[in-house]
Structures are given as C-alpha cells and as structure tokens.
Amino acid sequence: MTEPHRVPPGPPRRATLRLLRELKNDRLALMSQARAEYGDAVRVVIGPKKLYIFNHPDHAKHVLADNAANYHKGIGYIESKRALGDGLLTSEGELWRKQRRTIQPVFQHKRIAAQADVIVEEAAKLVARLRTAQDGAPVDVLEEVTGLTLGVLGRTLLDTDLGAFESIGHSFEHVQDQAMFDMETMGLVPAWLPHAKQRRFRTARADLSRIVERLVAGRLADPRPAADDVLTRLIASTAEETDPRVGERRMRDELITLLLAGHETTASTIGWTLYLVDRHPEVADALHAEAVEVLGDREPSYADLPRFRYTAMVLNEVMRLFPPVWILTRKAVGADEVGGYHVPAGSDVLICPFTLHRHPDFWTDPDRFDPNRFDPDRPTAGRPRYAFIPFGAGPRFCVGNHLGLMEATFVIAMLAKELRLSLVPGHTVTPEPMLSLRLGGGLPVNVTAR
Numbered sequence: 437m438t439e440p441h442r443v444p445p446g447p448p449r450r451a452t453l454r455l456l457r458e459l460k461n462d463r464l465a466l467m468s469q470a471r472a473e474y475g476d477a478v479r480v481v482i483g484p485k486k487l488y489i490f491n492h493p494d495h496a497k498h499v500l501a502d503n504a505a506n507y508h509k510g511i512g513y514i515e516s517k518r519a520l521g522d523g524l525l526t527s528e529g530e531l532w533r534k535q536r537r538t539i540q541p542v543f544q545h546k547r548i549a550a551q552a553d554v555i556v557e558e559a560a561k562l563v564a565r566l567r568t569a570q571d572g573a574p575v576d577v578l579e580e581v582t583g584l585t586l587g588v589l590g591r592t593l594l595d596t597d598l599g600a601f602e603s604i605g606h607s608f609e610h611v612q613d614q615a616m617f618d619m620e621t622m623g624l625v626p627a628w629l630p631h632a633k634q635r636r637f638r639t640a641r642a643d644l645s646r647i648v649e650r651l652v653a654g655r656l657a658d659p660r661p662a663a664d665d666v667l668t669r670l671i672a673s674t675a676e677e678t679d680p681r682v683g684e685r686r687m688r689d690e691l692i693t694l695l696l697a698g699h700e701t702t703a704s705t706i707g708w709t710l711y712l713v714d715r716h717p718e719v720a721d722a723l724h725a726e727a728v729e730v731l732g733d734r735e736p737s738y739a740d741l742p743r744f745r746y747t748a749m750v751l752n753e754v755m756r757l758f759p760p761v762w763i764l765t766r767k768a769v770g771a772d773e774v775g776g777y778h779v780p781a782g783s784d785v786l787i788c789p790f791t792l793h794r795h796p797d798f799w800t801d802p803d804r805f806d807p808n809r810f811d812p813d814r815p816t817a818g819r820p821r822y823a824f825i826p827f828g829a830g831p832r833f834c835v836g837n838h839l840g841l842m843e844a845t846f847v848i849a850m851l852a853k854e855l856r857l858s859l860v861p862g863h864t865v866t867p868e869p870m871l872s873l874r875l876g877g878g879l880p881v882n883v884t885a886r
C-alpha cells in the first residue's frame with residue numbers, strides 16, 4: 437500500500453480574507469506568524485493559490501540548490517516580467533543559461549578588483565557632500581546612497597555617467613512601482629486598463645528604452661574593444677539575433693534588470709547598516725576604530741578588503757536581520773517532496789530569508805543585533821550553511837555579490853571613519869518588504885564630524 441501524501445499544516449481556508457489583507461499590508465508578519473504557529477513547513481491556501489512556505493535550512497538547500505532544476509522563478513518574478521522582461525533575474529532555461537554565461541565573467545573577482553577605485557571615488561564624493569551638511573538641516577542619506585549605488589553600476593557595468601540622464605531615477609521608480617503593483621495584485625490587473633500607474637510605467641519604460649538605445653549607439657560609435665564590460669558583452673551577444681527588435685529588447689531587459697537588481701539591494705544593505713549602527717553606538721565606535729586603523733589618512737583599495745574584518749561581520753549581521761531580498765519565490769515544475777511533505781506540480785514555493793535568518797533553532801536570541809555572531813574565530817558548530825542565504829543559493833545565486841559587498845564595505849568604512857550620522861529624533865523606520873526590503877520612511881540624519 438502506498439503512503440498517503442503528507443500535507444504541511446497551515447491556516448484553514450476560511451482565513452483567506454485575513455490572509456489576503458496581511459499579504460497586502462504586513463507580509464513580514466504573515467511569514468513570521470506562519471512559522472511561529474505551524475513550524476518549518478506551512479501550506480497557505482489563498483483562493484486558487486496554494487503557497488508552500490519552507491523555513492528550514494535543509495528545505496532551502498533542497499529547493500534552491502539540490503533540486504533547483506525542478507523549480508522556476510515564482511510569484512512576483514513572474515508578474516514583474518511585465519516591467520523587467522526576460523532579464524537574468526526572471527528568465528528561464530536556455531535563455532537564462534546563455535545570459536548568465538554572457539554576464540557572469542564581468543563579476544569575477546579579478547574584474548571586480550578593477551572597480552574598487554570607482555566605488556571609492558563615488559564614496560568620497562558622498563562623504564564630501566555630507567560633510568557640507570554638517571550641523572545644518574537633516575539629509576535623507578538613503579536617497580544619497582541610492583543615487584550612489586546607481587551611479588556606481590553605471591560606471592562599473594556600462595562605463596557611463598548615468599547622472600547625465602536626468603530622468604533615469606524617476607523612470608526607475610515608476611518601473612519598480614509597476615513591478616511591485618503587479619506582484620501585489622498577482623498580475624490580475626490587466627495592462628490595458630487606463631490606470632495612472634500603468635501610464636506612468638509605460639512612459640518610464642519608453643524613457644529607459646531610449647536611454648538604452650543611446651548607450652548602445654554611443655558604444656557602437658566608439659567601440660573600445662578593451663572595455664569588456666556588460667554593455668560590450670551584451671552588444672556582442674545580441675548581434676546574432678536575426679530580428680534587431682528582439683536584440684534591442686533583450687538588451688533593454690538585461691540592463692534594466694542589472695541596474696535594478698544591483699542598486700536597490702546594495703542601497704538597502706547600506707541603509708539598514710547606517711540605521712542599526714546609529715542604534716548601537718558601541719558598534720559605531722568599533723567600525724570607526726577599524727576604519728582608522730586600516731586606512732590611516734588614505735582611501736581604501738581592493739587590497740584592503742580582507743582587513744575590514746569587523747565591517748564584514750557587521751554587514752553580515754545586518755543582512756541576517758534585514759535581508760535585502762527578503763523572499764525567494766519558486767514554482768514547482770513537477771511534483772516534489774520537501775522535508776517529507778508532498779509538493780504538487782505547479783505549487784508556489786516560498787523560502788523566506790527574513791524568517792530563516794531568525795530561526796530560533798539556529799540563532800540564539802534571534803532578533804538581537806550582534807555582529808559577533810559572525811566573528812570568524814567563533815565556533816559556528818551546528819549552524820548549517822543554508823541558515824544564512826542573503827545572496828540566495830544554487831544556480832540562481834546572486835551574480836553581483838562581490839561587487840555589492842565591496843561597495844557596502846567601502847561606503848560604510850569611509851562614512852564611519854569621518855562622520856557620525858544620527859537619525860533625526862522621533863523619526864521611525866519601518867521595514868517595507870517590496871522588491872527589496874526597503875527602509876520605509878527613508879533615513880533622515882543629522883551629520884556631525886568624528
């Protein structure tokens with residue numbers, strides 16, 4: 437006799453309305469409560485959708501790595517294709533493999549080393565700008581950092597000053613808004629509806645297409661064979677498309693994806709770090725001490741990276757508590773078994789780094805901010821590798837992790853060395869689980885010199 441399929445526990449069907457409300461208003465609470473109430477495997481039925489939420493490191497390993505071939509990108513990714521098209525984040529199969537092969541070499545360690553100077557230059561400009569705000573009106577440092585991360589990507593991936601395209605920041609906002617709207621409404625609001633958001637989105641996408649066209653035309657006119665950056669590689673890889681419109685669309689999708697995936701996540705990491713460091717003066721002092729010791733009165737270089745040992749511990753702890761990619765969604769292609777539970781073909785599977793990183797079996801006092809957890813000299817026996825996955829895992833592992841981490845390390849070290857950034861009294865920051873885990877309310881700070 438065959439064993440009946442085991443189904444994970446979860447809220448009853450009659451809870452659908454409450455769940456929908458929470459899905460819209462408080463997704464982090466929904467995930468945390470589901471874990472606290474039902475454990476490591478939870479099945480949530482919302483209307484026609486069956487969500488399987490898995491919260492054990494072994495489950496993450498199985499879905500993201502060991503049996504990754506059985507999973508495609510899921511909720512949110514599918515819907516945001518309207519905005520992001522078939523870029524590296526959302527594409528599948530042969531197209532994804534081809535694009536990953538085209539782009540990955542640009543992010544290898546030795547290439548990234550060459551980008552250190554660009555990051556340091558941009559970070560030095562940020563420190564200088566903030567210094568002029570000393571003892572003056574508060575500055576929204578999150579806005580500053582978001583501009584910095586976009587600018588760095590422009591220079592490192594495209595060898596271009598994106599600041600020259602004035603509209604780019606706004607256009608990105610609207611494309612992100614649309615991707616988020618599609619995600620929240622699970623793509624149920626059709627694109628043809630005369631919705632103000634959709635109109636803004638279409639204008640913004642057309643604007644980004646024009647920017648991409650200008651970037652490509654500029655590069656074709658000035659080929660720079662030595663510049664083996666993303667733009668050069670994309671131009672070469674799309675040249676073989678027989679229909680030039682397809683090539684153009686692939687290029688646009690890819691560039692928008694890379695700029696979006698790379699700048700929001702890194703800005704969120706830096707933003708949460710500044711926020712938590714302000715709340716823990718002892719950590720701020722230790723970061724300052726390390727920056728002074730490593731740098732003296734010079735600026736950082738790539739060779740300094742391993743010496744920022746404490747800064748790396750802080751960044752890990754920040755990404756543990758506030759992982760910029762707070763949820764990883766997949767769709768099961770065929771039926772599977774995860775942690776002893778049956779997952780039917782076509783199910784939506786969710787792995788939530790936000791709750792996984794606070795799992796009480798693997799992290800003592802999980803909500804406490806304590807960078808010493810990541811002290812390389814401290815034993816981590818019993819903590820599985822997949823208990824901490826800020827950059828994902830398996831074949832879809834983040835392509836830009838070295839670049840993102842180097843950027844966060846240099847920016848934090850250079851700020852910590854020179855300045856104290858204190859959140860404006862009375863201002864509250866709330867985690868906003870959008871495409872990345874945003875700091876809702878921004879980060880207005882008063883700037884003082886160290």
Ligand code: HEM
Nearest residue numbers: 524525697698701702760761826827828832834835836840
């Ligand atoms: C601290 C900063 C960053 C964090 C925390 C982060 C996190 C992640 C995570 C968790 C994934 C996996 C998503 C999934 O499996 O569904 C991912 C994928 C990706 N990331 Fe990052 N990322 C960061 C920086 C960057 C940067 C700087 C870039 C590029 C410029 C980038 C580009 C991408 C791309 C293209 C993918 C899709 C890769 C694929 O599916 O082949 N990320 N990132």
